[in-house]
Amino acid sequence: MTTDRNSQARTVNDIYERVTNQIIAAIEAGAGEYRMPWHHDGSAITTPVNVASRKTYRGVNVITLWVAAHAAYYPAGIWGTYRQWHELGAQVRKGERGQLVVFWKTSDRSGGTDRQDDGEDHDTPARRLFARGYTVFNAAQVDGYTPPEMQLLPMAERIEHAERFCAALGIDIRHGGSQACYIPSRDHVQMPEFACFRDAVAYYAVLLHECGHASGARHRLDRDLSGQFGSAAYAMEECTVELLSAMICADLSLSVEPRLDHARYIASWLQVLRSDKRAIFTAASKAQQIADWMHAQQTDAQQDEVRGAA
Known part of the structure; x- marks a missing residue:
């Protein structure tokens, strides 16, 4: 029995090692252009x-x-x-x-x-x-296999779906100022005005990121949001909501593009991943939990819209 458990432990550790090293390599390869492995074109x-x-x-x-x-x-x-x-x-x-x-x-x-x-x-x-x-x-x-032809909805319809998706989350979203952030003490997301963003896709990618933070409130998914900038806990939370934003944008067929402000996070993400081979698994699992919660807030009609976006 002990031998079986040791063998299982080695198998699990090998999986952690292989997957983590692959993702670290992908982050390092895209770091110069701030392109992370979870960025995609929404196709x-x-x-x-x-x-x-x-x-x-x-x-x-x-x-x-x-x-x-x-x-x-x-x-x-x-x-x-x-x-x-x-x-x-x-x-x-x-x-x-x-x-x-x-x-x-x-x-x-x-x-x-x-x-x-x-x-x-x-x-x-x-x-x-x-x-x-x-x-x-x-x-x-x-x-011997031909993928089915997939037709994307027009961009205007996809943006409308994203707007309804975010509204259904029931999170207080306010506009003004130059910084996007979630304020735990007031339980609201603060966003710059829509016109400050390159386009609607960029706006909703950032909004989903901040709503991801808001999901951690005690009355929602109850995550620890007390990590300070530069800490491992802060890096993990940022990585988690980055993955969450990419997952939901994929569901809505919206692209996720590199952002210059990722520069201050990349080094901390790499440090966390190198020091803990389970970290990316934990971040991805938490991101999936948030994505599941967000989808659960949607009506059946809204969920059908999301499925029809791609």
């Missing part, structure tokens, strides 16, 4: 999807598949295992290298199991965590 199927289940990937898997797709210039975010492609009558081309994704299983003392795919650490005294790594291949790496 069709931006959120990675499994070809067999048609379900979107979650948590840290979203980030790692974005990294892989960006590096290889894949036009569509459709992924599957070798077996899944084979069962669809397609064939992964010889010599193609796949991408690691992580699925988690937890077992409780009664012997029951539950499968997770968001990279969240579920290891509690009553539950044990089992990590499994799977290799997936993009649709661009296989023969």
Whole structure:
């Protein structure tokens, strides 16, 4: 039993190491232009999807598949295992290298199991965590499969959806001044006037970022927002809401572009990731939790709008 647990621990640590190193490399590669691995152009199927289940990937898997797709210039975010492609009558081309994704299983003392795919650490005294790594291949790496044609809604409609999506969150949003921020003591988001932004897409990317911070209020998701600038806790919160903004913008088919103010965060993000191989998993899991909360605030009609945006 001890040997099995040691082997499992090595497997989990290897997964943490491999995924973290990949994301660190991607951050370093884009640092000169402030381009992070979670930036995307808002094109069709931006959120990675499994070809067999048609379900979107979650948590840290979203980030790692974005990294892989960006590096290889894949036009569509459709992924599957070798077996899944084979069962669809397609064939992964010889010599193609796949991408690691992580699925988690937890077992409780009664012997029951539950499968997770968001990279969240579920290891509690009553539950044990089992990590499994799977290799997936993009649709661009296989023969015998044609991705479905995806038509984006006109930009004006996507912006309207974003406006309604943010309004449904029930967060007090005020305008004025030159800085975008969330003020915990007053529980409101402060945004510069709309005209201060390059365009509507940039406005909503920043607004979602700040609403991500607001989700941490005690009466919402109750995260610790006390970290000071320069601290590991502050860097983690910033990384979390950056990932959250990218996830929701992907759902709304809006692009996420580099920002000059990322310069002061990049070094701290790299420091946190290098010092804790679980950090990106934790940040991605928290970002997924916020995204789930935001979607839960939407009406059924609004959710249909989001699904129809891509």
